[in-house]
Amino acid sequence: MKIDLHVHGAPWENSWAAYRQAVWYGWKAGLEVIGICEHGPRFNHRVPFRSLYLSELDKYFDILEEIRLEFAGEIEVLFGIELDYNENTAEYYDDLLPRFPLDYVVGSLHTVRDWVVDLPGSFQESSLSGLDSKGLYEVYFEEMKNAAQTGLFNFIAHPDFVKKALPHLKMEKPQDVTDIYRDAAKMLSACETGIEINTRGRILSDVGEYYPADEFLLQCGQAGVPLTIGSDAHDPKMTGSEVEEAALHAKKLGYRELSIWRKRKRYSLTI
Numbered sequence: 001m002k003i004d005l006h007v008h009g010a011p012w013e014n015s016w017a018a019y020r021q022a023v024w025y026g027w028k029a030g031l032e033v034i035g036i037c038e039h040g041p042r043f044n045h046r047v048p049f050r051s052l053y054l055s056e057l058d059k060y061f062d063i064l065e066e067i068r069l070e071f072a073g074e075i076e077v078l079f080g081i082e083l084d085y086n087e088n089t090a091e092y093y094d095d096l097l098p099r100f101p102l103d104y105v106v107g108s109l110h111t112v113r114d115w116v117v118d119l120p121g122s123f124q125e126s127s128l129s130g131l132d133s134k135g136l137y138e139v140y141f142e143e144m145k146n147a148a149q150t151g152l153f154n155f156i157a158h159p160d161f162v163k164k165a166l167p168h169l170k171m172e173k174p175q176d177v178t179d180i181y182r183d184a185a186k187m188l189s190a191c192e193t194g195i196e197i198n199t200r201g202r203i204l205s206d207v208g209e210y211y212p213a214d215e216f217l218l219q220c221g222q223a224g225v226p227l228t229i230g231s232d233a234h235d236p237k238m239t240g241s242e243v244e245e246a247a248l249h250a251k252k253l254g255y256r257e258l259s260i261w262r263k264r265k266r267y268s269l270t271i
């Protein structure tokens with residue numbers, strides 16, 4: 001079963017045709033299920049990265065519907081959206097999301113409190129600037145538990161995204177994070193919130209491995225956290241990158257099934 005539930009079109013960089021191109025590349029690569037999950041509206045003025053505006057959401061879902069019909073019977077197209085979690089916006093999303101024909105919602109921690117993880121320069125001015133890498137992991141995974149408890153998200157994207165910042169902050173990965181991982185896995189499981197293996201960490205960035213680390217994957221597997229797979233492609237040609245390898249990796253770590261979501265309900269597929 002070859003799936004990729006984390007695909008962007010980034011129409012502000014490419015064009016609106018990028019969604020169709022991504023599905024076409026995915027179909028050509030032999031994907032059976034593809035999930036488009038564009039970055040949704042952000043309500044955090046600290047984040048300088050573009051995402052869909054509120055006023056673009058109708059267009060986004062209309063385009064996806066056209067693509068779904070065009071590729072029917074060839075590849076299943078699921079409708080997703082990737083949203084930043086922070087405590088102030090969860091309520092807003094709660095109101096926003098039922099208006100759209102979503103199959104699933106992806107929760108991301110691109111920001112942790114007033115720190116923008118992806119923006120190394122924002123760390124020193126943030127309230128977390130005194131923390132070492134273990135402290136950052138603690139806060140990051142605490143926020144993940146809060147995100148899970150909102151019940152808004154079907155799965156958490158790139159689940160240990162915090163590690164991306166470490167080289168820029170000249171920090172080593174923390175030692176002995178087993179308890180942090182175990183607590184987070186327990187909460188995800190209790191909230192029926194899944195995670196993904198995100199292959200982008202290995203392919204593009206200086207992270208050099210999948211998100212998340214194997215140890216967290218193992219903890220999540222033992223806790224019964226649903227798992228899916230995503231390439232996080234922002235370029236249509238990258239759709240489906242390494243998703244087969246990621247599925248085999250999950251199998252090696254003890255997973256027997258992957259999850260997809262249709263109309264916010266989870267379905268299991270045998271690996």
Ligand SMILES: [Zn+2]
Nearest residue numbers: 082108157158
């Ligand atoms: Zn993301």
Ligand SMILES: [Zn+2]
Nearest residue numbers: 006082157232
């Ligand atoms: Zn993404």
